Amino acid sequence: MKIRTRFAPSPTGYLHIGGARTALFSWLYAKKMGGEFVLRIEDTDRERSTQEAVDAILEGMNWLGLSHDEGPVYQTDRYDRYKEVIKTLLNEDNAYYCNCSRERLDKMREEQMANKQKPKYDGCCRDKGLAEAEDTVVRFKNPLEGDVEITDHVRGKVIVSNQEIDDLIIERSDGNPTYNLTVVVDDWDMKISHVIRGDDHLNNTPRQINILKALNAHIPEYAHVPMINGTDGKKLSKRRDAVSVMQYRDDGYLKEAVINYLVRLGWSHGDQEIFSPEEMIEKFDIDDINKSSSSLSIEKLQWLNQHYMKQMTPVQLAKELQFYIKQANLDITDGPNLVEVMKVYQERCSTLVELVEDIRYFYEDITEYNAKQAKKQFKPAAAEVLQSLKDSYEALDDWSAEAIHQVLENTVEKLEIGFGKVGQPLRLAVTGHGRSPSIDITLELLGKQQTLIRLEKAIEFIESYL
RNA sequence: GUCCCCAUCGUCUAGAGGCCUAGGACACCUGGUUUUCAUCCAGGCAACAGGGGUUCGACUCCCCUUGGGGACGCCA
Numbered sequence: 001m002k003i004r005t006r007f008a009p010s011p012t013g014y015l016h017i018g019g020a021r022t023a024l025f026s027w028l029y030a031k032k033m034g035g036e037f038v039l040r041i042e043d044t045d046r047e048r049s050t051q052e053a054v055d056a057i058l059e060g061m062n063w064l065g066l067s068h069d070e071g072p073v074y075q076t077d078r079y080d081r082y083k084e085v086i087k088t089l090l091n092e093d094n095a096y097y098c099n100c101s102r103e104r105l106d107k108m109r110e111e112q113m114a115n116k117q118k119p120k121y122d123g124c125c126r127d128k129g130l131a132e133a134e135d136t137v138v139r140f141k142n143p144l145e146g147d148v149e150i151t152d153h154v155r156g157k158v159i160v161s162n163q164e165i166d167d168l169i170i171e172r173s174d175g176n177p178t179y180n181l182t183v184v185v186d187d188w189d190m191k192i193s194h195v196i197r198g199d200d201h202l203n204n205t206p207r208q209i210n211i212l213k214a215l216n217a218h219i220p221e222y223a224h225v226p227m228i229n230g231t232d233g234k235k236l237s238k239r240r241d242a243v244s245v246m247q248y249r250d251d252g253y254l255k256e257a258v259i260n261y262l263v264r265l266g267w268s269h270g271d272q273e274i275f276s277p278e279e280m281i282e283k284f285d286i287d288d289i290n291k292s293s294s295s296l297s298i299e300k301l302q303w304l305n306q307h308y309m310k311q312m313t314p315v316q317l318a319k320e321l322q323f324y325i326k327q328a329n330l331d332i333t334d335g336p337n338l339v340e341v342m343k344v345y346q347e348r349c350s351t352l353v354e355l356v357e358d359i360r361y362f363y364e365d366i367t368e369y370n371a372k373q374a375k376k377q378f379k380p381a382a383a384e385v386l387q388s389l390k391d392s393y394e395a396l397d398d399w400s401a402e403a404i405h406q407v408l409e410n411t412v413e414k415l416e417i418g419f420g421k422v423g424q425p426l427r428l429a430v431t432g433h434g435r436s437p438s439i440d441i442t443l444e445l446l447g448k449q450q451t452l453i454r455l456e457k458a459i460e461f462i463e464s465y466l
Numbered sequence: 467g468u469c470c471c472c473a474u475c476g477u478c479u480a481g482a483g484g485c486c487u488a489g490g491a492c493a494c495c496u497g498g499u500u501u502u503c504a505u506c507c508a509g510g511c512a513a514c515a516g517g518g519g520u521u522c523g524a525c526u527c528c529c530c531u532u533g534g535g536g537a538c539g540c541c542a
Contacts, residue, residue: 008542009542010541010542012541012542042542044541044542045541045542047541048541048542102540105539105540109538109539112467112468113467113468113538114467115467116467116468117467117468118467118468118469118537118538119467119468119538120468120538137540155470155471155472158470158471160469160470161469164468164469164470164538166538168539169539169540171540172540173540174540176540178539178540178541178542179541179542180542182542183542198536199471199472199535199536200535200536200537200542201536201537201542202470202471202536202537203469203470203471203536203537203538204537204542206470224471226471226472226535227535227536229534229535231477233476233477233534234534234535235535261478264478264479264491265478265479266478266479267479268478268479268480270480270490271479271480271489271490271491272490272491273478273479273490273491273492290479291471291472291473292471292472292473292534292535293471293472293534293535293536294477294478294479295477295478296477296478297476297477297478297492297493299477299492299493300477300478300491300492300493301492302492303491303492303493304492306504306505310505345504347504347505347506348503348504348505349504350504358503373502408501412501418501419501420501420502421501422501423501423502424501424502427501427502427503428502433503434502434503435502435503435504436502436503437502437503437504438500438501438502439501439502
């Protein structure tokens with residue numbers, strides 16, 4: 001049998017990080033098995049589904065490179081089919097019309113809760129043989145006795161008593177089918193062999209299996225993957241955590257890092273931390289997915305991101321950075337060649353956003369000096385050092401890192417002070433803060449003219465301070 | 467409340483009864499390299515939730531407790 005997996009989000013918001021991981025797992029498994037990955041949009045909730053959300057999900061999938069082999073299939077395009085299945089269920093006495101009012105249902109639930117019982121539909125209309133009417137819904141006739149057994153690739157065997165499951169609504173009073181019916185029909189029709197989805201659906205599985213059985217349909221294999229918690233170990237929260245996948249891109253993370261981070265959340269292969277896409281496909285297996293939920297760790301993501309940034313070629317990195325340069329409103333037309341800057345900067349940052357900010361001084365005037373550094377480096381004596389450097393650099397024709405470095409050494413010797421007393425004030429003068437690549441390379445990239453201007457400014461700054 | 471699921475360092479995890487004095491990674495700390503920062507290298511701190519069984523022997527199996535999560539919708 002051909003392996004077919006699917007990702008079936010409901011378009012009520014962006015693609016969130018947990019959904020992305022589920023999609024990744026489904027995608028990896030399909031790829032590994034030489035199967036197909038289907039994208040299905042579960043938009044039967046007409047109230048909440050939006051086109052913007054569909055676009056956002058597609059954008060997220062696209063960014064991560066989780067391409068689908070089939071779809072996107074929209075459930076709203078398949079209403080005729082759902083109607084047909086519901087009719088079959090009705091005809092075969094596996095479903096019935098129900099005219100219980102919402103008020104009655106609400107009241108019943110309340111009473112059951114008060115009686116320390118699990119709220120369940122009491123089957124009031126189950127044997128009434130009601131006909132379709134204005135306010136009727138269709139309910140599935142769940143078996144009254146026996147157990148449902150789920151064999152899950154992550155959980156193992158899970159057994160649920162049918163007494164725990166009530167007669168769920170499969171068609172709303174407005175004629176729209178509901179989730180539990182549509183997933184079942186779609187997974188069946190689309191010949192989905194493996195349903196890989198979030199843990200939150202585990203409780204729905206027994207009722208879905210019952211519907212499948214009533215339909216005499218093939219029951220797929222299941223893998224319910226655990227949830228992802230926020231950085232504090234609690235449920236993901238929009239306020240604390242970056243939940244949307246695109247937020248990670250905007251925050252300066254490479255898709256390679258995000259994918260690698262996600263694959264290791266709930267899955268592992270021995271002690272290996274870094275996986276190329278090919279390795280992931282080769283080594284991933286749904287039987288190796290962990291049972292317990294995991295928490296997000298931005299530090300680890302940052303480490304992975306830095307790893308992938310270091311691994312890129314300067315040209316690739318420069319290309320990748322374009323998006324962030326635009327976002328940061330930085331104009332790089334005047335200043336050193338970006339690729340050259342990447343060469344000396346790519347090991348120094350953990351996100352692309354940070355990288356843009358770190359190289360900003362090459363392309364824009366310094367508006368202020370880092371206060372802490374200024375206090376430390378811009379002491380009165382530094383003005384003299386900077387003046388000496390400025391004089392020497394002014395006279396320097398060969399603006400190469402080697403020559404620049406030679407000047408530095410000469411200055412150290414001439415003034416009889418330590419390297420730190422020269423290098424650090426100089427670094428602060430030209431970059432505005434205390435960190436940069438080797439100071440000679442930094443100056444070379446910055447250029448002679450800018451170097452002299454900034455030295456002059458720094459000297460003025462120190463003198464005005466006195 | 468009822469049902470279902472889960473439980474190893476702060477975090478991600480290895481561990482499928484003896485290989486465990488519980489391994490790796492991130493973070494953190496220390497030292498080295500670096501005129502700075504970062505990288506890199508060396509080292510360190512740090513966990514089997516608790517209690518009962520089963521067994522010659524439990525991180526590994528069973529039960530209970532505790533703690534966390536999920537479901538209980540005319541949402542998906």
